[in-house]
Amino acid sequence: MITLLLHLLRLFPFLCGGHRQLALENLALHQQLAVYKRTMTRPRLRAAVGRPPVNAQIQALVTQMAVANPLWGAPRIHGELLKHGIDVAERTVSRLLPSGARLPRRAGERS
Numbered sequence: 001m002i003t004l005l006l007h008l009l010r011l012f013p014f015l016c017g018g019h020r021q022l023a024l025e026n027l028a029l030h031q032q033l034a035v036y037k038r039t040m041t042r043p044r045l046r047a048a049v050g051r052p053p054v055n056a057q058i059q060a061l062v063t064q065m066a067v068a069n070p071l072w073g074a075p076r077i078h079g080e081l082l083k084h085g086i087d088v089a090e091r092t093v094s095r096l097l098p099s100g101a102r103l104p105r106r107a108g109e110r111s
Helices: 002-011 020-026 029-040 056-068 074-083 090-096
Strands: none
Touching: 056 074, 056 090, 074 090
C-alpha cells in the first residue's frame, strides 16, 4: 500500500502540490518508508553461526567403534579415523563418545 502511494506521488507530483517532501512528512510515510527499506528490500542471506554439525555417518562410526572396542579412548578412535581419511578433531570424537563407552577407571584412581 505504501509503495503504491509513493509510486503515485512520483508519477503525479501535482497531487501533492509539487512539494513531495512535505507530502511525505504530512502523510507520516517517511518513517514507514525507512522501515520498509530496512526490512523488506534487503535479501535475508545471513550466514549460519558457529561450526556446522558433525555428519551423522561420522557420529554413527564413532559410536560403533567405541562400542566394539570399549578400551579405546578418543585419541585412539581419532587416530583410526585419520587413517581412513576422516578429518575430525580429537575433542569432537571425545564429545561423540557414548557416556558408557568412556575408559574405565583404574583400580587405584579416586573419583
